[in-house]
Amino acid sequence: MTYELNVAHLYGDLMNTYGDVGNILALNYYAKQMDVKLNVKIVSLEEDFKAADYDLAFFGGGQDFEQTIVSQDIQTKKAELTEFIESDGPLLAICGGFQLLGHYYIGADGEKLPGIGALDHYTDKQDNHRFIGDIVIKNQETGETYHGFENHQGITFLGKGERPLGNVVSGKGNNGEDGTEGAIYKNVYCSYFHGPILTRNGDIAKHLLVAALKRKYPDADLSQQAALPIPATF
Numbered sequence: 001m002t003y004e005l006n007v008a009h010l011y012g013d014l015m016n017t018y019g020d021v022g023n024i025l026a027l028n029y030y031a032k033q034m035d036v037k038l039n040v041k042i043v044s045l046e047e048d049f050k051a052a053d054y055d056l057a058f059f060g061g062g063q064d065f066e067q068t069i070v071s072q073d074i075q076t077k078k079a080e081l082t083e084f085i086e087s088d089g090p091l092l093a094i095c096g097g098f099q100l101l102g103h104y105y106i107g108a109d110g111e112k113l114p115g116i117g118a119l120d121h122y123t124d125k126q127d128n129h130r131f132i133g134d135i136v137i138k139n140q141e142t143g144e145t146y147h148g149f150e151n152h153q154g155i156t157f158l159g160k161g162e163r164p165l166g167n168v169v170s171g172k173g174n175n176g177e178d179g180t181e182g183a184i185y186k187n188v189y190c191s192y193f194h195g196p197i198l199t200r201n202g203d204i205a206k207h208l209l210v211a212a213l214k215r216k217y218p219d220a221d222l223s224q225q226a227a228l229p230i231p232a233t234f
């Protein structure tokens, strides 16, 4: 393989709701076709995350119990994760991972868990209610349509510098009110989609991989990678 990317799977042993680890399988599937070798490493509790060691990161969803543990540990990685994000590191965060990149998440029992505030959103609780079901959104900039499945009690409100991953066509999205779903900030993609998101929406896998390659190999000709056809899964 011509290219190589180091991937941090953040808390991969704890944050894996609905097989979000399948996003790593999907990244591998597209990376191979792009002539890219992925070196994936789980970075979990009490382990160091150094921004300079990674080219791509993935942070899956989790139940409230796992999020309680992760919300404490992730504070020790806050500075390096923020550095990674601010230096245009590509990162995909799903559901519980999305919530913990923001300022806070309020669990179903009312406990307020701190996030790392690297992105400017916050997540409040619903009263004895969850958003569960199929969801379709459309990204206004690319015109791409994304399909997924959402299951979350938290309701997220985007902040400064964040654009939605898409506008809700059907389903609930971030909060059921403002029609937004997920977030994009620099090269960070966030979503409530399980399924996992990349197996059903290969375009997002391509955006992440191409962004990581451009950042690591600024002088390379990546036109083949950028033109990789993505099969329609619907």
Ligand SMILES: NC(=O)CC[C@H](N)C(=O)O
Residues within 6 Å of the ligand: 017, 060, 061, 062, 063, 064, 067, 094, 095, 096, 097, 151, 152, 153, 154, 155
């Ligand atoms: N699926 C998830 O990652 C759930 C996240 C969080 N525990 C919530 O209910 O909102």
